[in-house]
Amino acid sequence: MEYRRFGRTNWEVSEVGYGMWGLAGWTGSEAEEYEKALDLSIEKGCNFFDTAWGYGEGRSEQVLGQLQKRHAGKKIYMATKIPPKNFTWPSRKSFKLEDCFPADHIKEYTEKSLKNLGVETIDLQQFHVWEDEWATMDEWQRAVEDLKREGKIQAMGVSVNRWEPNNCIETLKTGLIDAVQVIYNIFDQAPEDLLFPTCEKLDIGVIARVPFDEGTLTGTFTKETTFPADDWRSTYFVPENLNSSVDHAETLRPLIPAGMTMPELALRFILANKHVGTVIPGMRKIRNVQANMATSDGNGLSEELLAQLKTHRWDREPTSWSQ
Numbered sequence: 001m002e003y004r005r006f007g008r009t010n011w012e013v014s015e016v017g018y019g020m021w022g023l024a025g026w027t028g029s030e031a032e033e034y035e036k037a038l039d040l041s042i043e044k045g046c047n048f049f050d051t052a053w054g055y056g057e058g059r060s061e062q063v064l065g066q067l068q069k070r071h072a073g074k075k076i077y078m079a080t081k082i083p084p085k086n087f088t089w090p091s092r093k094s095f096k097l098e099d100c101f102p103a104d105h106i107k108e109y110t111e112k113s114l115k116n117l118g119v120e121t122i123d124l125q126q127f128h129v130w131e132d133e134w135a136t137m138d139e140w141q142r143a144v145e146d147l148k149r150e151g152k153i154q155a156m157g158v159s160v161n162r163w164e165p166n167n168c169i170e171t172l173k174t175g176l177i178d179a180v181q182v183i184y185n186i187f188d189q190a191p192e193d194l195l196f197p198t199c200e201k202l203d204i205g206v207i208a209r210v211p212f213d214e215g216t217l218t219g220t221f222t223k224e225t226t227f228p229a230d231d232w233r234s235t236y237f238v239p240e241n242l243n244s245s246v247d248h249a250e251t252l253r254p255l256i257p258a259g260m261t262m263p264e265l266a267l268r269f270i271l272a273n274k275h276v277g278t279v280i281p282g283m284r285k286i287r288n289v290q291a292n293m294a295t296s297d298g299n300g301l302s303e304e305l306l307a308q309l310k311t312h313r314w315d316r317e318p319t320s321w322s323q
Contacts, residue, residue: 001045002296006077006277007205009155009178011123013077015271016296017048019209019280020060030284037289038067042074044293050181050207050280052081052128053113054089061116069118078117079124079179079207081159082109089323090161091129101127101134103143110152124179126157135170144176155179157207162323163316165191169198179205184276185213186269187248187314196275208270208279212263216245219253219262238321248314255308267295269309 003012018041023034049067051060061080068076084091084100091100110125125147127140134140147153157179160168165182172180180199184191188210199206212218214236223246227234237245249262256265263281270279281292301309316322 001293002298003047004277006048007178007199008203009124009205011077011205013048013205013278014046014296015276015278016046016267016293017050017207017278017280018046019282020049020051020064021055022282022284023051023055023060023063033286034063034284035067037283037286038063039070040286041283041289041293042067042071042076044289045296046293047075048077048079048278048280050079050209052083052126053109053116054081054083054087054128058112058116061113065116065118077123078119079126079157080113080117080122081126081128082106082113084129089129090164090318091131093131093133095131097134097137097139100129100131101140101143103139106140106143107147110147114152121151122153124155124157125153126159126179126181128159129161130158130168130171132167132170135174141174141176155205157181157205159209160195161318162210163188163190163318165193165195169194172198172202172204175202177204179207179277181207181209183210184208184270184273184279185211185217186252186266186309186312187213187217188316189310189313190315192273192275196273200275205277206275208273208276211266211270211279211281213245213249213266216249217252217262217266219249221246221249232323236321236323241321248312252309252312255305257305261291263291264295265301265309267292268301269306271295272300272306 002015004015006013051064085105086099144156155178159181182191283289
């Protein structure tokens with residue numbers, strides 16, 4: 001495993017982290033497998049784990065807390081998120097700060113996360129949605145300062161809405177934000193324009209999420225792919241999105257080097273960017289951990305291939321189904 005400095009926190013984090021969205025509400029053999037997958041990731045050198053209260057109303061946080069107990073001798077960087085008070089993802093331009101993050105709500109859910117994780121301080125707390133119009137409002141700023149001063153959190157971050165990488169720039173300039181989490185992958189290259197240079201200038205850590213474009217970049221979807229009604233992707237991959245996503249993925253196939261899979265190509269593209277501190281693929285299975293962790297081997301893609309992948313940028317605008 002390779003490690004990278006995570007902005008001004010000076011943490012040395014594994015460049016491949018662990019996204020824990022999918023690890024909530026599972027029972028029986030499923031829970032047994034993801035616990036083994038989590039344990040294996042630590043054996044492979046992973047030390048950055050991203051969860052949220054919103055993942056199973058604290059269940060995923062509890063899973064992470066149990067993982068830390070099983071590996072008490074190893075430092076695990078825990079990142080979690082405060083849900084918006086109105087429990088609506090993503091936020092909308094019309095939402096006010098008091099709809100989402102009044103001070104008492106910020107503190108209340110930080111306390112809930114501390115309890116779920118079983119720790120006295122959270123390495124990285126994050127706002128689970130954001131609007132840059134809130135940047136200069138005192139209420140959230142004072143709450144963050146209080147939590148840091150009290151030792152409840154070590155660092156504060158913001159998770160940016162889908163396809164809105166610049167909807168946090170003014171907030172980053174306040175000096176109170178230590179990390180930003182953003183969708184970045186072969187298709188979603190927009191963070192390179194303004195967000196990444198801003199983070200470099202301000203020494204802010206970058207977490208790249210959705211490395212496989214919600215599954216499109218695994219190369220396993222077809223235009224006939226369907227999802228169970230209780231799977232959120234059933235409302236995300238509407239025909240308009242699914243058909244276009246499959247078409248975009250298919251154009252990548254000729255570029256995949258011999259012996260490499262599309263998911264590996266997707267991760268190596270992200271790791272080629274020096275601005276990224278860690279990428280957090282979701283992993284439920286042992287085989288996923290083995291494959292994803294193996295990409296952190298110091299071997300990068302060729303400059304020629306990276307240049308070709310750059311041409312597959314796909315700029316999209318938020319829609320009613322983009323969530």
